[in-house]
Amino acid sequence: MKRTKAVAALLLCHPIRITPFAPKPGIKRTRFHGHGERFHLRYETDEVSAEADASSSHRRTFLNAAALLPLALTSSCAAADEPLSQLLLGKGSWIDNCDSSDSPVESAFVPPSFATYLARFLIRYDEGVSSWWRELVATYSLLTSREVRRREGRAFASFAESIRRGLGLFVVGNTTAVRGGALVGAEGARERYSVLLEILLEKYGGRDGAVRHIGLLFAMLPPSYQPVDALRLRFENTIDVDAQSALLPGSITIQRNSLPPNFTEDASSLLPKRYSSVYNTSIKSFQISPALQLYEIGINEEAGTTAISTIFGPLSSKPLTRTRLNLGRDYYTLLGISGGVGCALTHALVIPLDVVKTRMQTNPGEYEGVFDGALTIAREEGVSALLLGTQATLVGYLLYGISVYPAYAFFKMIIADHLLSPAFAVAHANDVALVAGAVASIVASLGLTPIEAARIRAVAEPQVYREKGLLGTLAVIGRENKALGWRNLYAGLPSLMTRQVIFGSVKFLAFERASEAIFAAWPGLRDATYTALGVSLVAGGFAGALSSVVSQPADSVLTYVTKQNAGENLGVFDGAKMMVQQDGVGSLFRGLGSRCVWAGCIIAGQFLLYDVFRGLFGITGDDLNQVFELVLLPR
Numbered sequence: 001m002k003r004t005k006a007v008a009a010l011l012l013c014h015p016i017r018i019t020p021f022a023p024k025p026g027i028k029r030t031r032f033h034g035h036g037e038r039f040h041l042r043y044e045t046d047e048v049s050a051e052a053d054a055s056s057s058h059r060r061t062f063l064n065a066a067a068l069l070p071l072a073l074t075s076s077c078a079a080a081d082e083p084l085s086q087l088l089l090g091k092g093s094w095i096d097n098c099d100s101s102d103s104p105v106e107s108a109f110v111p112p113s114f115a116t117y118l119a120r121f122l123i124r125y126d127e128g129v130s131s132w133w134r135e136l137v138a139t140y141s142l143l144t145s146r147e148v149r150r151r152e153g154r155a156f157a158s159f160a161e162s163i164r165r166g167l168g169l170f171v172v173g174n175t176t177a178v179r180g181g182a183l184v185g186a187e188g189a190r191e192r193y194s195v196l197l198e199i200l201l202e203k204y205g206g207r208d209g210a211v212r213h214i215g216l217l218f219a220m221l222p223p224s225y226q227p228v229d230a231l232r233l234r235f236e237n238t239i240d241v242d243a244q245s246a247l248l249p250g251s252i253t254i255q256r257n258s259l260p261p262n263f264t265e266d267a268s269s270l271l272p273k274r275y276s277s278v279y280n281t282s283i284k285s286f287q288i289s290p291a292l293q294l295y296e297i298g299i300n301e302e303a304g305t306t307a308i309s310t311i312f313g314p315l316s317s318k319p320l321t322r323t324r325l326n327l328g329r330d331y332y333t334l335l336g337i338s339g340g341v342g343c344a345l346t347h348a349l350v351i352p353l354d355v356v357k358t359r360m361q362t363n364p365g366e367y368e369g370v371f372d373g374a375l376t377i378a379r380e381e382g383v384s385a386l387l388l389g390t391q392a393t394l395v396g397y398l399l400y401g402i403s404v405y406p407a408y409a410f411f412k413m414i415i416a417d418h419l420l421s422p423a424f425a426v427a428h429a430n431d432v433a434l435v436a437g438a439v440a441s442i443v444a445s446l447g448l449t450p451i452e453a454a455r456i457r458a459v460a461e462p463q464v465y466r467e468k469g470l471l472g473t474l475a476v477i478g479r480e481n482k483a484l485g486w487r488n489l490y491a492g493l494p495s496l497m498t499r500q501v502i503f504g505s506v507k508f509l510a511f512e513r514a515s516e517a518i519f520a521a522w523p524g525l526r527d528a529t530y531t532a533l534g535v536s537l538v539a540g541g542f543a544g545a546l547s548s549v550v551s552q553p554a555d556s557v558l559t560y561v562t563k564q565n566a567g568e569n570l571g572v573f574d575g576a577k578m579m580v581q582q583d584g585v586g587s588l589f590r591g592l593g594s595r596c597v598w599a600g601c602i603i604a605g606q607f608l609l610y611d612v613f614r615g616l617f618g619i620t621g622d623d624l625n626q627v628f629e630l631v632l633l634p635r
Helices: 002-013 045-062 065-073 105-109 112-125 127-139 145-172 186-204 210-218 228-234 329-349 351-362 370-381 383-387 390-419 422-427 429-460 469-479 485-490 493-521 529-563 572-583 585-589 592-617
Strands: 091-096 276-280 285-289 297-300 306-310 313-316 321-323 625-631
Touching: 105 145, 112 127, 112 145, 112 210, 112 306, 112 313, 127 145, 127 422, 145 186, 145 313, 145 625, 186 210, 186 228, 210 276, 210 285, 228 276, 228 285, 329 351, 329 390, 329 592, 351 370, 351 383, 351 390, 351 429, 351 529, 351 592, 370 383, 370 592, 390 422, 390 429, 390 469, 390 493, 422 429, 429 469, 429 485, 429 493, 469 485, 493 529, 493 592, 529 572, 529 585, 529 592, 572 585
Parallel strands: none
Antiparallel strands: 091 625, 276 285, 297 306, 306 313, 321 625
């Protein structure tokens, strides 16, 4: 059971994203039978904290280094569906986003207040839903109170919409016919709501106070949808009133002090005992007494979506969403291909700029700037000199992209979902991204270091290495120091790794936060593919320029260490010390301007092509999303 909870909490480590949903015809619907165990939820902070602590302790001991990779790549789908899939009301499941469609018209048969109050009812009385909600609240425990309210509100709103859509499909079932775009069948809707009443009473009627809340729930339906006969039969103690003695719905505006002080903050809170469901003989329907104004006000959510504000909480226009859990080797393979092609192509386009940057670092003072360096090299050595190191560049950064992008995604998942508690991972999302980027850069540096050494040699001393090619240059470097042998190819590993760790971690973090900031400011940019790719381009350019600034000293030391022909195995600090002693602190920042332009162009292109290829392969964020679907069937 603990392992089930650990895997089920995967979606809670990330901000909930909202995506369109509507089940398509032909989805398998399974009939449910029997009664669940009695369960009464008392929503208390101590219980949430205790469960969060237990979950945190379990995750810290759950994985060991030997089992890390296979366990992460073979997560169980059955365990991943817990606990929402265990709700008693119907069959809950997560379906791929590609199998869903935009807002179904069936939801019009379910009033927003009915959906939001039923969502609260399930959080209070349904064991699966209450377990999910407790875990969700626990993951936000380290955030600020304002951020907690924002995230809980979005989660509740999208969960309520999932419930509303499931109810809509259930109610419409045999009651509507779509002819000429019109929906008909209010009488049939009453019949289906009558069946829903029986289901709710059967599943939850034996729990403390549940019957009263079921009566209140059905009093929120329009009179034409209310199963009045079934309600009067089931609620024998219902009070009959007339229009003169009853407070008709909407006759007064609810005041803030009419509900408990924590009603808004606590999603498990329901209407207090002073509210009851009464039958009005004049209008021949049920209503709530004292009356509540069940207002419905349209509001805007983040990411350009809309929502409806009700007295019981918000109702989103999009259902509950999570990232698919069973991401296997194919997913990481496609990420590697996307990243490798993107890196190789973008680095190939800026090879002349890379040549100038390297020359400015290996021959300080020889060029006045980037353009002067390019013109001088082309004039003295020919235009082909601006393409020095092309072979090494293509091979090196193909390997780099193949390794760094899937490694970042993999280690980010491992750190957030398995090594840290959900609450800590959510509160320190930036730190998780930095660490994942750093680890991925270390992995990628192991393959890039020898290739980068050969590239720098080819650019700095073309008269020696141009004719040898990549393999010949690698062979020469490997024979230079007999004591070190092939290890001489990794003489620049400390400085390159330092540069790549700084650059890679800042690059991924800056890109993600810049993209979020742009989409938050202009949500409409998500609507079209070309505008979304434009955001990737701009955010990538910013990430590349920022990363180049913070990693420039390490890049200068790498070039200095690699250039040494004596085979000295200089470390980062030794190389930096020698550079400062020879040419001052300014030597650590040689070529910063050209590198900012170079990195900005490269990283912008990388993320652009990375997203393009991910779209072609069907592994974008939307492709990997799943939406929560509720299916109800009569007994």
